[in-house]
Amino acid sequence: MMNPIQAGVSGTIVEVCAENGTLMEYGQPLFRVEPA
Amino acid sequence: MAIARLFVANRGEIAVRIVRACRKLGLEAVVGTSEVDRDGLAARLADRAVCIGPAAPEQSYLNVGAVVQAALGTGCDAIHPGYGFLSENPALAAAAREHGLRFVGPHPEVIALAGDKLRSREAAEAAGLPVVPGAEVRTLTDALRFADDEGYPVLLKAAAGGGGLGIKLVWRREELEGLFGVAFAEARAAFGDERLYVERFIRRARHVEVQVAADECGVVVHLGERDCSVQRRYQKLVEETPAPALADSTRAALHDAAVAFARAIGYRNLGTVEFVVDADSEEFFFLEMNCRIQVEHPVTEAVTGRDLVADQLAITAGERLDLAQEYVTLGGHAVECRLTAEDAAHGFRPTPGRITRFSVPELPGLRVDTHCEEGTVVPPHYDSLIAKLIAHGNDREAAIEVLRDALDGLKVEGVPTNRELLAHVLAHPDFASAAVTTSWLEEAGVAV
Numbered sequence: 001m002m003n004p005i006q007a008g009v010s011g012t013i014v015e016v017c018a019e020n021g022t023l024m025e026y027g028q029p030l031f032r033v034e035p036a
Numbered sequence: 037m038a039i040a041r042l043f044v045a046n047r048g049e050i051a052v053r054i055v056r057a058c059r060k061l062g063l064e065a066v067v068g069t070s071e072v073d074r075d076g077l078a079a080r081l082a083d084r085a086v087c088i089g090p091a092a093p094e095q096s097y098l099n100v101g102a103v104v105q106a107a108l109g110t111g112c113d114a115i116h117p118g119y120g121f122l123s124e125n126p127a128l129a130a131a132a133r134e135h136g137l138r139f140v141g142p143h144p145e146v147i148a149l150a151g152d153k154l155r156s157r158e159a160a161e162a163a164g165l166p167v168v169p170g171a172e173v174r175t176l177t178d179a180l181r182f183a184d185d186e187g188y189p190v191l192l193k194a195a196a197g198g199g200g201l202g203i204k205l206v207w208r209r210e211e212l213e214g215l216f217g218v219a220f221a222e223a224r225a226a227f228g229d230e231r232l233y234v235e236r237f238i239r240r241a242r243h244v245e246v247q248v249a250a251d252e253c254g255v256v257v258h259l260g261e262r263d264c265s266v267q268r269r270y271q272k273l274v275e276e277t278p279a280p281a282l283a284d285s286t287r288a289a290l291h292d293a294a295v296a297f298a299r300a301i302g303y304r305n306l307g308t309v310e311f312v313v314d315a316d317s318e319e320f321f322f323l324e325m326n327c328r329i330q331v332e333h334p335v336t337e338a339v340t341g342r343d344l345v346a347d348q349l350a351i352t353a354g355e356r357l358d359l360a361q362e363y364v365t366l367g368g369h370a371v372e373c374r375l376t377a378e379d380a381a382h383g384f385r386p387t388p389g390r391i392t393r394f395s396v397p398e399l400p401g402l403r404v405d406t407h408c409e410e411g412t413v414v415p416p417h418y419d420s421l422i423a424k425l426i427a428h429g430n431d432r433e434a435a436i437e438v439l440r441d442a443l444d445g446l447k448v449e450g451v452p453t454n455r456e457l458l459a460h461v462l463a464h465p466d467f468a469s470a471a472v473t474t475s476w477l478e479e480a481g482v483a484v
Contacts (some may be wrong), residue, residue, distance in 0.1 A: 003105070023109035025087040026102070027071060 006020040039063055039114045039138065039353050043107035044078065045128070046118030047097060049424060050329070051078035052407045054116050057345035066110045066447035068103055070096035072415045077407045086110060091417045096123040104131045114138040114352055116345075120419065123328040125150055130478035140352045142304045142327050149301055150325045154422045156197075160322040165293045168312065168321040171234030176216040179234050183212055185235045192216070194223035195231035202226055205237060238301035240315035240473045243267065244279050245308045245326075247336045248295035248349055251357040252421075258291045259336050259344075260366045265472045266461055268384065273454075273477070274461055275332035276371040277339055280432060280470035286318045297325065305351050306333075306344055316475050331374065331424070334405060369432045371439050373458045375422040377451040386403035389451040397445030401428045401438045414451055422453065436462055 015032035020025055041064040051067055055078055058065035067082040072091040079085035088106045089096030096102065098121055107115050115132050117123035117140065129144035140149065152475045157167050167454065169186055172195055173179040183190045183206070192203030192215060204210045204219055216232075224230040247259040263279035264272040296307035308330050310323040333468050335346045351357065378384040391412045396404045406423035408414075414422060425442050429435035441457045461467050465474065 003101070023086065023106075026089045026096070027087060 007031070007033055009033055009035050021031070039349060040109070041066060041083075041112045041114075042140075042349070043068060043110065043112035043115045043137075044082065044104070044118070044124075045097065045103045045107075046121055047073050047076065047407075047418065048421060049405045049407045050118040050331075051076075052081060053405055054118060054345055055081045057343060057349065060343070061346055061349060061410055063349070066107070066112055068096075068106045070417075070419070070450070072413070075413070077468050082426065084110060091415060093121065093417060098125075100125070100127050100131050103128065103135065104135055107132070107137055114140060114349075116140040116348070117328065119328050119331055120451075124326070126151070132394065133407035140305065140348050142307065143302070146301055146303055147327045150307075150327050153324065155419065156324060157322070159298055159301055163296050165297055165318060165322040168235055168238070170233060173232050173234050175214065179212060179216055179232070180209065182234050183209070188212075189239070190236045191235045191237045192219050192290045193233045193235065194219070194227050194229070195233045196223065196229035200331060226438050238312055238314050238321075241265075241470075241475070242279075242313040242315050243272075244282070244290060244313045244320070245310040245330075246290055247305065247306070247308055247330075247333070247344075248294050249306050249344075249351070249357060249359070250298050250303045251351050252304055252354055253356055254299075255357050256295050256303070257357065257359055257364060258295050259340050259342070259362045259364060261287065261290055262330075262332055262335055264332060264478065265474050266467070267474050268477050272332065272374065273458065274371065274373045275335055276369065276435070276468075277335045278366065278369065282313070283318060286313070286320065293320075293322065297322065301325070303327075306348050312474075330466055331421070332372050334403060334424060334426040335370035335372045338403070338426060339366045339368055340364060341367070342403045343406070368428055368430050369435045370426060370428045371432070371435045371462075372424055372426045373439060373443070373462070374421055374454075375423040375425060375446075375448070375458065376389065376454050377414045377422050378420050378454050380454060380457055381452070384454065384457075386416070386420040387452050388414045388420075391415075391422070391448065392450035393447055394449075395447045396423070396425070397426075397442060399438055399441055399445075402426070402442050403428070403437070404442075422448070422451075433468075 011033045014034045017029045044067045055065045065082045067085045088102040102466045122128040126144035126147040129139040132139040189207045192204045226254040242265045246261045250256040264275040266274035308326045311320045313320045379387045403426040408422045427435045427438035
């Protein structure tokens with residue numbers, strides 16, 4: 001299953017919090033974005 | 037074909053119940069929780085818990101994509117839906133199958149059939165089961181002819197209605213003449229479908245249901261019946277097996293009818309066929325089939341000595357039922373009551389809150405299924421069931437006695453409960469003499 005997810009804000013990614021392929025739970029951060 | 041890791045797509049006491057069955061069978065259990073349930077008892081007992089969404093059930097426990105994704109992501113090979121939520125949604129059963137997961141329940145096509153009132157009624161009739169006499173009517177003349185033949189009162193329903201909406205109880209011919217046009221217009225306005233349905237109204241009705249089990253090879257057995265007539269606004273409060281005050285011939289006919297229906301629709305796994313029994317004539321009629329484990333399954337476990345969740349998992353794993361009908365033995369009598377967090381002083385409205393004290397006495401013959409303990413929060417988003425108390429005795433009186441003692445010694449603080457109501461029902465002479473019908477609580481003025 002693939003679920004496309006949209007960022008809630010536009011800006012620059014300053015941190016990638018999740019490794020590719022890991023199971024993420026609801027509410028876990030994926031990226032930190034510095035708003036443009 | 038064996039299941040190694042099971043995903044539990046539910047919460048509360050049934051999630052705890054399923055995790056415990058996994059423990060006993062040596063399976064791993066993963067519980068999918070909403071945000072408010074992530075520290076709950078089921079999550080702590082499980083091998084792993086994953087958060088699948090926020091508290092609002094539409095986004096968590098009712099979210100097919102989130103459930104299937106979480107089951108796949110945690111390496112599960114099967115999904116147990118429990119009761120309520122997605123348990124009777126064919127979309128979950130189909131999505132599980134599509135992704136190579138097994139679903140603990142019947143095939144999605146069967147769930148869809150059972151969930152369609154008209155189609156399942158037709159299937160029941162075709163299988164030779166009695167259904168409540170009724171007919172779709174296009175004109176007032178048709179409706180009058182039906183009611184004159186069947187006798188009053190009758191129920192006039194919007195064919196497309198549901199959940200108790202668009203139903204009128206009609207006592208006399210003149211009333212039917214007056215109401216028909218109104219019902220016709222209402223059905224069109226509310227459901228965009230002006231078809232009306234007229235049905236015999238059973239004044240003194242008992243709710244009796246039969247537990248069936250069917251394996252993938254097509255073996256179908258019944259595990260006795262349950263009487264669930266003590267209801268408040270269609271919510272069951274007290275359930276028992278065997279059903280009291282039922283002739284042996286009626287009991288046997290109910291069992292046969294349930295097995296015949298399950299066979300006819302190709303039912304697999306555990307399920308329950310519900311009937312309405314006319315308390316006066318003992319005529320019975322098919323209502324519907326529930327494609328899941330029932331809240332009240334422990335009373336059946338008490339008298340059969342079986343673990344029904346383990347049976348569900350074995351069937352799902354493709355095992356044959358190790359059970360022929362003649363080996364199903366029913367011993368003693370079992371009664372269950374549902375303890376809910378509801379405020380009797382305010383119309384039994386659900387009352388969320390934090391449980392500050394929770395203790396149930398330990399008594400011989402008493403079983404308690406609960407997810408609650410001191411500190412448990414009862415969230416406002418879900419149903420208010422906090423515990424099921426199940427008593428098993430040699431006979432009905434003995435089981436009731438144990439249950440009354442259990443309620444007596446029960447200590448729950450922090451949220452109001454319906455304990456007083458349950459105690460009142462169990463002590464009532466009408467209940468003792470099995471003179472209870474589905475409208476008894478309201479009619480006797482015990483709980484409105």
